[in-house]
Amino acid sequence: MSTITSIESCATSTCAFNHDGCTAFAITVNGQGPKASCGTFVTLDARAGLPTTNGKVGACKRLECVHNSDLMCAAESIEISDKAECLSYEIR
Numbered sequence: 001m002s003t004i005t006s007i008e009s010c011a012t013s014t015c016a017f018n019h020d021g022c023t024a025f026a027i028t029v030n031g032q033g034p035k036a037s038c039g040t041f042v043t044l045d046a047r048a049g050l051p052t053t054n055g056k057v058g059a060c061k062r063l064e065c066v067h068n069s070d071l072m073c074a075a076e077s078i079e080i081s082d083k084a085e086c087l088s089y090e091i092r
């Protein structure tokens with residue numbers, strides 16, 4: 001894997017890391033069943049993350065996704081929904 005997957009957009013405005021985009025250094029994607037979820041999502045009443053919106057996917061536990069490679073994401077970028085779900089998740 002030669003690139004790190006960017007979070008192109010995130011619509012979960014209730015997340016402490018969301019400031020017009022993802023400010024986390026890197027997120028972990030997990031979840032169960034038919035949806036893949038952002039495991040970094042948190043609703044604490046605090047400002048979290050970096051001053052810039054350059055969030056990346058650090059790890060992904062959804063091995064069955066077509067974009068998963070060695071528990072990392074090989075997609076060029078992903079989008080996160082307003083329910084903290086990975087919209088690029090696709091079962092092999």
Ligand code: SF4
Pocket residue numbers: 029036057060061062065066067068069072073074075078086087088089090
């Ligand atoms: S596209 Fe697939 S591999 Fe990439 S973060 Fe989403 S669920 Fe994980």
